[in-house]
Amino acid sequence: MSPAVRYGAIGFGVLALGAGFFFAPAYLNAYLMYLLTWIAIYAIAGTGLTVLMGWTGQIALAHAGLFGVGAYATAYLAGHGWPWPLAALTSSTASAGLGALVGLPAARLRGFYLAIATLAFGELLHQAFVQLTPLTRGPQGMAVAPIQLDGIDTPSLVWYLAMVMLAAVMVTLTALGRSRIGRCLKAVRDIESATGSLGISAMRYKLLAFAISAFLAGLAGAVFGQLITFLTPDLFDLPLLVIFLVQLFVGGVNRLSGALIGAIFVIAVRELLQSHVVSSLVPALVGSGQTLAFGLTLILVVRYLPGGLTSLPGRLRSRRPRPATLSQVE
Amino acid sequence: MAQQVISGLAAGSSYALLALGLVVTMKTTSVPNFAMGAMGLLPVYVIRSLWSQLHLPYGLAILAGIVVAFGMGWVVERLTIRHLIGLSHFTTVLMTIGIWFALNSIVGLLWGYEPQPLPGLVSGSFDLGQVVVTNAQLMTLAVGLAIAGWLIVFFRTTWGVRMRAVAEDPLVPRLLGVRVATISGLSWAIASGIAAIAVLLSAQASVLNPQSGDDLIISGFVAATAGGFSSIGGAVIGGLALGVLENLAGAYLSGAAASTVALLGIMVILLVRPTGLLGPGTGREV
Numbered sequence A: 001m002s003p004a005v006r007y008g009a010i011g012f013g014v015l016a017l018g019a020g021f022f023f024a025p026a027y028l029n030a031y032l033m034y035l036l037t038w039i040a041i042y043a044i045a046g047t048g049l050t051v052l053m054g055w056t057g058q059i060a061l062a063h064a065g066l067f068g069v070g071a072y073a074t075a076y077l078a079g080h081g082w083p084w085p086l087a088a089l090t091s092s093t094a095s096a097g098l099g100a101l102v103g104l105p106a107a108r109l110r111g112f113y114l115a116i117a118t119l120a121f122g123e124l125l126h127q128a129f130v131q132l133t134p135l136t137r138g139p140q141g142m143a144v145a146p147i148q149l150d151g152i153d154t155p156s157l158v159w160y161l162a163m164v165m166l167a168a169v170m171v172t173l174t175a176l177g178r179s180r181i182g183r184c185l186k187a188v189r190d191i192e193s194a195t196g197s198l199g200i201s202a203m204r205y206k207l208l209a210f211a212i213s214a215f216l217a218g219l220a221g222a223v224f225g226q227l228i229t230f231l232t233p234d235l236f237d238l239p240l241l242v243i244f245l246v247q248l249f250v251g252g253v254n255r256l257s258g259a260l261i262g263a264i265f266v267i268a269v270r271e272l273l274q275s276h277v278v279s280s281l282v283p284a285l286v287g288s289g290q291t292l293a294f295g296l297t298l299i300l301v302v303r304y305l306p307g308g309l310t311s312l313p314g315r316l317r318s319r320r321p322r323p324a325t326l327s328q329v330e
Numbered sequence B: 001m002a003q004q005v006i007s008g009l010a011a012g013s014s015y016a017l018l019a020l021g022l023v024v025t026m027k028t029t030s031v032p033n034f035a036m037g038a039m040g041l042l043p044v045y046v047i048r049s050l051w052s053q054l055h056l057p058y059g060l061a062i063l064a065g066i067v068v069a070f071g072m073g074w075v076v077e078r079l080t081i082r083h084l085i086g087l088s089h090f091t092t093v094l095m096t097i098g099i100w101f102a103l104n105s106i107v108g109l110l111w112g113y114e115p116q117p118l119p120g121l122v123s124g125s126f127d128l129g130q131v132v133v134t135n136a137q138l139m140t141l142a143v144g145l146a147i148a149g150w151l152i153v154f155f156r157t158t159w160g161v162r163m164r165a166v167a168e169d170p171l172v173p174r175l176l177g178v179r180v181a182t183i184s185g186l187s188w189a190i191a192s193g194i195a196a197i198a199v200l201l202s203a204q205a206s207v208l209n210p211q212s213g214d215d216l217i218i219s220g221f222v223a224a225t226a227g228g229f230s231s232i233g234g235a236v237i238g239g240l241a242l243g244v245l246e247n248l249a250g251a252y253l254s255g256a257a258a259s260t261v262a263l264l265g266i267m268v269i270l271l272v273r274p275t276g277l278l279g280p281g282t283g284r285e286v
Helices: A003-027 A030-055 A063-079 A084-107 A111-131 A154-178 A180-190 A192-198 A202-228 A238-251 A256-274 A276-281 A285-304 A309-317 B002-029 B036-052 B058-079 B089-111 B135-154 B158-168 B180-203 B212-226 B232-252 B255-272
Strands: B125-127 B132-134
Touching (some): A030 A180, A063 A202, A063 A238, A084 A202, A084 B255, A111 B255, A154 A202, A154 A256, B002 B036, B002 B212, B036 B180, B058 B180, B089 B212, B135 B180, B212 B232, B232 B255
Antiparallel strands (some): B125 B132
């Protein structure tokens, strides 16, 4: 295929896809649209984790809390008269700042110490959502004022918001991954001890990865607030952390597409377990079945498919099993 | 003040015990076990069921529960951890997080999410003038110190030395005829038993719910981190200190302050001295 034809085909595909998403509110039923929006939001947060855990190789367990920071701060600011886009941007930047703060020890800590520190930080944020009642209304919960735009209903607006953001994030991060910065992040993961002699400051790039991932977690949280319309602290606790981890590792931690595929997976599993068939067959599964499924999925993926679903085509093509995918250079 | 210190020491004793469980799996299989709290929780639910539904004497139920804990630790190690030997902490952290949530939801599935009362182990107290010390507090502290002492001795026995050797290098001990798989399974069994005792002591004369293990795991990590994940004495002192600090913060600042002491403490320790306050001076490559 000549380049002209290929780019023409890609261009046409993108246009067709764009048109499909643009007119989706007209033909999709409301519930499916709600689920797809949810998937896009998780995918935005997931791509941030791909940058941090996949590319840079840092364990981070604080992102459920950072997602909550984006949701709560945006709702608070927008509730106090800020225009929503400004509120969302400010909150995501605040989340990025917090992410860099929790990333500071990353320069000195390795592996599981970082896991403990970030887990504690995420719990600290959860405690803050519970305790700072003047800002968050604590366990009572906080209603989110819906965004308004003339001539368009809120669910459609949230749909466009999530889809446009996801597309922008995907394009930006794909470019970032191929740039010098992306290669430096992967160098920090693969050859950290050599980065100093190459003139790469490992610490600076770790902090950058923490900030980027926290920013995207915050941004996703801001949109999530619009989708869910009512915030309680428990939305941003350990169960969400497990969902993020399952999403990331089922999809494949090294690839941006993994974040999207993982998001589809977790929402599909959740819907399946809440579906009428399962709830009538095994009523007990409705409550804790989801956590059980996600816990077992994490165990199985780590044990049998460390590169996630997106590593399957490559694994099937090459007969020899590849070395551990976590350290594989793309 | 003295009253707060006494209750702090008793609470800290459970933290220290959970930290000891963490130190044992770290010392032998080099796995930071995020599932430790959940592994201690399930056997305690078994104990409660044996006592309240099968009407076993409480002491006998506890013994049976600890046997269950040993078995569960062995099985978990056999099914999951053994296949990950030699892989990075990145992998084992994720695996143990998976185990943590799987076990927690199994507890929720089998026993529900309603808090269930757990009887006290001993009753009575005595008055020392200004402070009142309950027998339960004394017993908790004594059990914690006894298990720590037993572990210190144990790591000097043949089996203990084998465990430490396996942690250092899984290959060479195998060449010397040490059954690495047995050692690794045994350490998870012991750690799981200790965790069950930790959860049992912290929930005694109080209620048990599926979150009981989660509440302990962060505190356990703080205590283990204080000892650099290798020092038994460090884990005990770290646990007791954390318990006392939490109680003082709860009494003199606020209830909310008490629950953030552990979370802030761990970040401060890791920022100031990442190898642990009482751990080895040189960091172990992790």
